[in-house]
Amino acid sequence: MSAQYTVTATPQAEENGAVELAVASLPVSFGPASEASATAGDAAQISAIDGAAGWTTEAIKAIDGGASGIVVVNPVPESTAALLDAAEASGVAIILDQRWASNPGLAGAEDPVRSVAGRAAMLDSVATAAAGSDPERLLTEHLAAVVRVTGQLDALQVLRRGTHGYTVSGRLANGAPVSLQGVLSNSRPAGVDFRLYTDDGGVSIAVPEPLAAWPAEVRATGPQGEILLPTLYESAHRATWRRLKEHLDAGTLPSDLTAFARLTESIAHLY
Amino acid sequence: MSSHSPATPLGSLQPLGVGILGAGPVTQAIHLPSLARLRNILEVRHIMDVDAAVAESVAARVGAKHSTSMDALLGDPDVDIVAICSPHQFHADQVIAACRARKKAVLCEKPFAMSGEEAARISAVSAETGVPIIVGAMHTFDPGWLAAEANWGDLPETAHTIRSSIVLPPNARFEDFATEIITRPASGTPDYRDVEVVKNALRGGIMGLAIHDLPLVRRFTPDFEDLEVLQARHVRPFGYVISLRAGERIIELRAAMNKTWKPEWTFEAISDDSALRVDFTPSYVQAGSAVATITRGTTSTTYGPYEHNGYEGEWRELAQLALGTKQPPAAESLINDLTFAIAIADATVDVAAAEYANSHAGAHS
Ligand SMILES: NC(=O)c1ccc[n+]([C@@H]2O[C@H](COP(=O)([O-])OP(=O)(O)OC[C@H]3O[C@@H](n4cnc5c(N)ncnc54)[C@H](O)[C@@H]3O)[C@@H](O)[C@H]2O)c1
Numbered sequence: 001m002s003a004q005y006t007v008t009a010t011p012q013a014e015e016n017g018a019v020e021l022a023v024a025s026l027p028v029s030f031g032p033a034s035e036a037s038a039t040a041g042d043a044a045q046i047s048a049i050d051g052a053a054g055w056t057t058e059a060i061k062a063i064d065g066g067a068s069g070i071v072v073v074n075p076v077p078e079s080t081a082a083l084l085d086a087a088e089a090s091g092v093a094i095i096l097d098q099r100w101a102s103n104p105g106l107a108g109a110e111d112p113v114r115s116v117a118g119r120a121a122m123l124d125s126v127a128t129a130a131a132g133s134d135p136e137r138l139l140t141e142h143l144a145a146v147v148r149v150t151g152q153l154d155a156l157q158v159l160r161r162g163t164h165g166y167t168v169s170g171r172l173a174n175g176a177p178v179s180l181q182g183v184l185s186n187s188r189p190a191g192v193d194f195r196l197y198t199d200d201g202g203v204s205i206a207v208p209e210p211l212a213a214w215p216a217e218v219r220a221t222g223p224q225g226e227i228l229l230p231t232l233y234e235s236a237h238r239a240t241w242r243r244l245k246e247h248l249d250a251g252t253l254p255s256d257l258t259a260f261a262r263l264t265e266s267i268a269h270l271y
Numbered sequence: 272m273s274s275h276s277p278a279t280p281l282g283s284l285q286p287l288g289v290g291i292l293g294a295g296p297v298t299q300a301i302h303l304p305s306l307a308r309l310r311n312i313l314e315v316r317h318i319m320d321v322d323a324a325v326a327e328s329v330a331a332r333v334g335a336k337h338s339t340s341m342d343a344l345l346g347d348p349d350v351d352i353v354a355i356c357s358p359h360q361f362h363a364d365q366v367i368a369a370c371r372a373r374k375k376a377v378l379c380e381k382p383f384a385m386s387g388e389e390a391a392r393i394s395a396v397s398a399e400t401g402v403p404i405i406v407g408a409m410h411t412f413d414p415g416w417l418a419a420e421a422n423w424g425d426l427p428e429t430a431h432t433i434r435s436s437i438v439l440p441p442n443a444r445f446e447d448f449a450t451e452i453i454t455r456p457a458s459g460t461p462d463y464r465d466v467e468v469v470k471n472a473l474r475g476g477i478m479g480l481a482i483h484d485l486p487l488v489r490r491f492t493p494d495f496e497d498l499e500v501l502q503a504r505h506v507r508p509f510g511y512v513i514s515l516r517a518g519e520r521i522i523e524l525r526a527a528m529n530k531t532w533k534p535e536w537t538f539e540a541i542s543d544d545s546a547l548r549v550d551f552t553p554s555y556v557q558a559g560s561a562v563a564t565i566t567r568g569t570t571s572t573t574y575g576p577y578e579h580n581g582y583e584g585e586w587r588e589l590a591q592l593a594l595g596t597k598q599p600p601a602a603e604s605l606i607n608d609l610t611f612a613i614a615i616a617d618a619t620v621d622v623a624a625a626e627y628a629n630s631h632a633g634a635h636s
Contacts, residue, residue, distance in 0.1 A: 122506045124436070124525050131543035159501040159514055164431040164521065164543075167514045169502050177504040177512045181523055183432050187546040187566040188539075197438065199508065200530040221533055 005045045006033040012050035017073030019048045022237040029245040051075030056083040069093045077264035080257045093247040096256040100145035100207045102236035105216025112220040113149045119198040120176040128188040138182045210236035290317035290350035293357030294329035300449040300555045305582040319344040345372035354378040363389035370402040375593035380407040383609045390606045403592040403599030412584030415561030418574035429542035430491045435484040437526040438535040445555035470620045476511045477616040486608045491540045494518025503619040
């Protein structure tokens with residue numbers, strides 16, 4: 001049996017990443033660092049930090065403090081170069097817990113999307129968050145989820161953005177139009193709706209909030225009918241922690257930071 | 272009808288006589304099956320088409336007279352209500368002629384006309400003759416939409432985002448579920464490398480497809496004259512991605528028509544604290560009404576599905592208009608719907624041409 005890892009979380013990480021619940025749902029793999037060990041100066045093995053501006057600096061501090069794994073909750077775009085170096089040098093696993101992109105259902109969507117991408121006619125995606133949310137943050141979370149399944153998008157451009165949302169245009173590799181719309185409202189379910197249309201069907205994905213173990217719904221439509229991919233009743237938070245455990249046990253380093261560097265670059269080009 | 276005569280209940284009299292100009296797929300697959308459901312109030316009496324064989328064969332299906340001349344149909348005293356189902360370019364003149372013939376009510380298939388000038392001529396004749404006119408934007412007569420309208424409260428004032436998304440299989444798929452079509456226009460393979468072809472496809476997309484729901488959009492767009500196109504892109508083989516700002520509101524129009532079997536036709540209006548979503552049934556078939564969902568905060572109420580769709584709704588409305596039991600819609604509102612569509616089509620085509628030039632310049636560099 002593999003070891004149980006001890007965990008600490010900053011209050012912000014706890015609030016935004018429901019760390020306690022995720023850890024409690026993986027009780028063999030993780031456990032809270034005990035007060036006794038904390039007062040004795042034994043650092044927990046895993047640090048959960050919030051992804052607000054400056055998170056890469058916080059993560060480097062955690063590495064310096066001896067963490068062997070780090071979970072970053074909802075990171076905002078910033079340069080990850082120094083952190084990537086530090087993580088590689090020390091062999092520390094850094095995993096990102098992204099609001100929608102970390103939903104475990106998206107892994108299964110990659111294949112159906114890739115297999116029709118060459119025939120894509122249009123990608124139409126709408127992300128919804130509560131009224132009053134920060135539209136820039138919403139766009140980062142939205143784009144992260146979309147590129148997770150499509151790979152890099154071309155010619156991204158913000159057409160408008162304001163207190164009610166945004167519209168971003170882009171192109172798929174085959175030239176098909178992409179539209180990413182953000183809507184801020186308390187009366188449209190928060191989440192990402194993704195619709196890729198081909199000449200005879202397409203793939204649709206509905207990604208729910210990580211607040212509960214609602215499954216993403218991935219549907220592949222073609223001439224034979226429509227397939228609903230197996231639903232995974234696991235929140236993005238829990239899937240993130242499970243992924244961390246897999247890397248820790250295998251001694252591998254996740255590629256989250258590398259993918260996030262590309263996202264940061266795309267976002268930087270937008271503004 | 273004099274003001275003190277009691278309203279005549281539908282079905283208590285002789286059915287009203289219907290005459291149809293143009294007997295193509297829309298007449299065959301949409302109107303005749305809808306009218307077959309309303310035999311107690313409406314009776315098809317005259318079918319006219321410039322193609323004599325089509326006129327004769329379609330008329331025979333319903334035991335009506337047939338002709339190849341509009342004047343013959345308009346001069347037929349058995350015809351109370353005229354439906355105009357010819358190609359777009361004839362609509363305005365035929366509406367005007369039907370009004371001048373003092374018919375009891377006129378249904379004009381969408382679009383109402385192709386230019387503001389035509390719309391103004393229709394408006395003048397409608398005012399002069401008092402003949403009620405409705406446009407075959409069937410979703411505006413859909414019981415699901417009407418239930419939403421009765422319950423959406425102040426959403427037209429508070430909505431900040433409007434979406435219309437249309438994904439449709441080829442028309443023939445649904446025409447064949449609705450009837451046995453005898454004529455079908457030949458379809459070509461457009462060359463989308465030609466910017467003029469793209470411009471025509473987009474204009475056709477707005478005036479032929481988006482136009483169905485632009486009257487719905489306009490209900491949530493008080494500043495419809497203050498219009499800016501943020502993007503207009505063509506979707507292959509037929510469709511569009513269009514983003515508009517109208518006053519303070521954002522309007523997103525999406526359409527894809529291709530070989531899929533799966534129709535999706537939705538309309539949404541969204542404010543900070545409430546939202547409307549309407550899921551429409553596909554065109555041509557008698558698949559019941561739309562389902563409307565109104566959400567306030569996190570509580571949703573659903574309306575429908577009801578048994579009949581907007582096509583049947585528009586014929587019920589026509590019967591009431593012809594009997595004088597219902598007030599006709601203001602001609603101004605139909606004209607505003609049309610000028611809104613034309614403004615979007617014009618601006619869209621310009622933006623698309625510019626975008627096309629850009630992307631092709633990029634491809635050479
Ligand atoms: N409401 C809807 O769901 C819906 C759907 C599709 C089309 N439409 C509209 O309905 C109309 C007809 O569509 P369609 O697909 O049947 O078109 P179509 O062009 O295939 O058929 C029109 C018919 O009109 C005849 N015609 C041509 N010129 C005429 C004239 N001057 N007078 C009388 N008849 C004439 C043609 O011979 C043909 O039989 C169009 O305006 C279209 O925009 C409505």
